[in-house]
Amino acid sequence: MDQPRTDEDQPLVARAQAGDASAFDDLVVKYSPRLYGLVYNMTSNHEDTNDMLQDVFAKAYRAINGFRGKSSFYTWIHTIAVNMTLNFLKKRGRRYHLSLDDVDASIQNDKEFIELTSTTSPVREADLGELQRRLNEAMMKLSDEHRAVVTMFHIQGMPHAEISKILGVSEGTVRSRLFYANRQLQNYLDEFRKNPVG
Amino acid sequence: MDNFDENDIGTLLRLKKYEQPPPGYFEDFLHEFHRRQRDELLRQPIWSVLWQRLSDSLFRLNIPSLTSYPAAVAAVLVCAAVVSLKVSQGPQSSGVAMIDASPVVHQSVIDQMSSERAADYLTLSSVSDGEKEMRERLALSTRSLGPDLSRQMNDSAHTHRASTPPRYVLDRLPVSYEPSFKF
Numbered sequence: 289m290d291q292p293r294t295d296e297d298q299p300l301v302a303r304a305q306a307g308d309a310s311a312f313d314d315l316v317v318k319y320s321p322r323l324y325g326l327v328y329n330m331t332s333n334h335e336d337t338n339d340m341l342q343d344v345f346a347k348a349y350r351a352i353n354g355f356r357g358k359s360s361f362y363t364w365i366h367t368i369a370v371n372m373t374l375n376f377l378k379k380r381g382r383r384y385h386l387s388l389d390d391v392d393a394s395i396q397n398d399k400e401f402i403e404l405t406s407t408t409s410p411v412r413e414a415d416l417g418e419l420q421r422r423l424n425e426a427m428m429k430l431s432d433e434h435r436a437v438v439t440m441f442h443i444q445g446m447p448h449a450e451i452s453k454i455l456g457v458s459e460g461t462v463r464s465r466l467f468y469a470n471r472q473l474q475n476y477l478d479e480f481r482k483n484p485v486g
Numbered sequence: 487m488d489n490f491d492e493n494d495i496g497t498l499l500r501l502k503k504y505e506q507p508p509p510g511y512f513e514d515f516l517h518e519f520h521r522r523q524r525d526e527l528l529r530q531p532i533w534s535v536l537w538q539r540l541s542d543s544l545f546r547l548n549i550p551s552l553t554s555y556p557a558a559v560a561a562v563l564v565c566a567a568v569v570s571l572k573v574s575q576g577p578q579s580s581g582v583a584m585i586d587a588s589p590v591v592h593q594s595v596i597d598q599m600s601s602e603r604a605a606d607y608l609t610l611s612s613v614s615d616g617e618k619e620m621r622e623r624l625a626l627s628t629r630s631l632g633p634d635l636s637r638q639m640n641d642s643a644h645t646h647r648a649s650t651p652p653r654y655v656l657d658r659l660p661v662s663y664e665p666s667f668k669f
Contacts, residue, residue: 313516316515316516316519317512317516320512320515320516321512324507324512325503328505328507329502334507337507338507338515341515342515342518342519342522345519346519346522346523346526349523350538419498420498420501420502423498423499423502424502438499442495442496442499442500443499443500443502443503444503445500470492470495470496473490473495473499474489474490474491474492474495477490477494477495477498478489478490481489481490
């Protein structure tokens, strides 16, 4: 389980550890879009996400010499991002406002989007934009730990094993949190569908 | 009406990946990262920068991994305890050494001195105990200065006998008398 898998980032990491700043820049370019999605869906705020992401890479840069390759760089940088975001959310508490990023136009070509809006489903009956807004609100009602699991599994498409490594919990705990979070989200959205105004 | 099932939730959540930051955000992100790195370096105190570099070099030496070995930690603690014990006992032990070494010093000083001076020195040995101890300390301290300097010191001590008034010789101008500018 803990054995290091083949890490495609190893050459870049080795160069960064040897003091090659451009190698670390390459890692930033590679991981910033993915980590942005992770942090953004945990904070639901663009400004917070931007600051957090800068801090994540700054911390990774300072600690890169301590990275021993026991896990992949992918797992390592995601662990830093998740832990820092969870700490930030604890400090922020409930003082937040949703600042949603624009939905990319390429969503119109997404297979799942087409299916979702063409087939008969509760999603089709509701306004998709409004549904997304409600979904974001529902996400923010989850606990920080549950939101982290939902983000990594549903939005980032990570397997349970990877999530368990990043969070430092068992796969059973990941599955349990995911089950509970899905139930919560279903309840919130059903409530919205039955009572769209409220 | 059907309720939302887990698949619907999953699909809706997967569509959230299309929520993206403004165009050009990721291009600017790296520049912003570099700017913040520079600002952070300028803001840090010098000791913090030095400490960071030191810890980086320790990381390269893999010293943190050594601390995981209990034996190594115990050895370091024992060494630190021994060193601190020696430091705390330092003055006492040197006092013992001085008393033990005093006869040797007497002999060596006597060997180097002329017979007259040796007689004077032995005469001085009969003065009060406090003064004797003080002179022994003086003899011991001059011993470490080497034979020539020790001899000079002993000669100087000889001129300070109680029977003769002290005589001071100025062989050098005080610093304040020296001109501040030399050409």
